[in-house]
Amino acid sequence: MFLPIFSFLLSLVVACDARVWNDTGVGTIVLEEAWAISDLGPSSGVPFVGETRAQLQANLIDVHNQRLQQMDENGIDFMVLSCTSSCIQGISDPQAAAAMAINVNNQMASQIANNTMRFGGFASLSMHNATEAALELNRTVREFGFLGALINDYQQSGPDNMTLLYYDQPQYDVFWQMVTDLDVPIYFHPRINIDLISNLLYSSHAPWLKGAAQEFSATLSTHILGLCTNGVFDRFPNLKIIVGHLGERIPSDFVRVDYQLQRQVPLGMPMLRNVTDYWHTNIYETTSGNFATELLQFHKEQLGLDRILYSIDYPFVDIADGTRWIEGLTGVLTREELLALKRGTAIKLLKLND
Secondary structure (H helix, E strand, O other): OHHHHHHHHHHHHHHHHHHHHOOOOOOEEEEEEEEOOHHHOOOOOOOOOOOOHHHHHHHHHOOOOHHHHHHHHOOEEEEEEEEOOOHHHHOOOHHHHHHHHHHHHHHHHHHHOOOOOOEEEOEOOOOOOHHHHHHHHHHHHHHHOOOOEEEOOOEEEOOOOOEEEOOOOHHHHHHHHHHHHHOOOEEEOOOOOOHHHHHHHHHOOOHHHOHHHOHHHHHHHHHHHHHHHOOHHHHOOOOOEEEHHHHHOOHHHHHHHHHHHHOOHHHOOOOOOOHHHHHHHOEEEEOOOOOOHHHHHHHHHHHOHHHEEOOOOOOOOOHHHHHHHHHOOEOOEOHHHHHHHHHHHHHHHHOOOO
């Protein structure tokens, strides 16, 4: 009795292995899928329609129950987990942030260790100190097999929580050197702003624009453009960055952005090329939470599908909504293009078949 059962289970593992790593398969690979630990407290995110905050929190913490069941029901072969925003970037104390990053990474590694054919991880990092961030990234990639890291925009710092650290200055070069040495991508993800910014820009007159409707793209796109204009990709030409939500609107405005920035080159701006160029060589985008077919087609023309990957933004976005959208692209994209969007580009970027 034992041998047939063992053979059956082994056949499932082999089938799963072929399904995940084979870029001609039919299932999807998704990259911006949030997860949490209870140590971080409840999420401030907004549940999707029909879901309660309690359900949202349960879905964030879960890995192998409803999350895996929904993956099976929706043809998701592989999901990369990352700590829900703002995670470590919301911890101002450097020692506390570094300790929590290690805690989060250790717990994630433990959670996915028994099912690495279905789950991968992006490391969480304290960005207070570039060298410490580099060492923690190195540890998680080499010890746990993590596929890169996800950073939730700027690192808040200072005793009043109002010092903001961005990663486009030379003091972060030691971190970017480690990223390129490891040859892994860094996913830039939005965060809720500190109270000072949020109150000035939104609370007093437009509270409905907090979060995904406006705040996330407006804030994170500034950070991404800062990486460009401050020459990070010129100093590290092999650096790979991922940006969600179809690029936080930047590719939709390439012409204006490039034109206006070129006017500032004589003023000493460090950027050696233009933003459009960097997007073709260093930056990828995902479809997370932005299932807009006409916009996808426009971005395909601007970038090529080799820079675009499928993702959902679970559990803030319903997995089934993403599945209906991507399966509805049959006829919009060629079979080869759809396979690249679903999984092929992710396999290459994350080196899943190495």
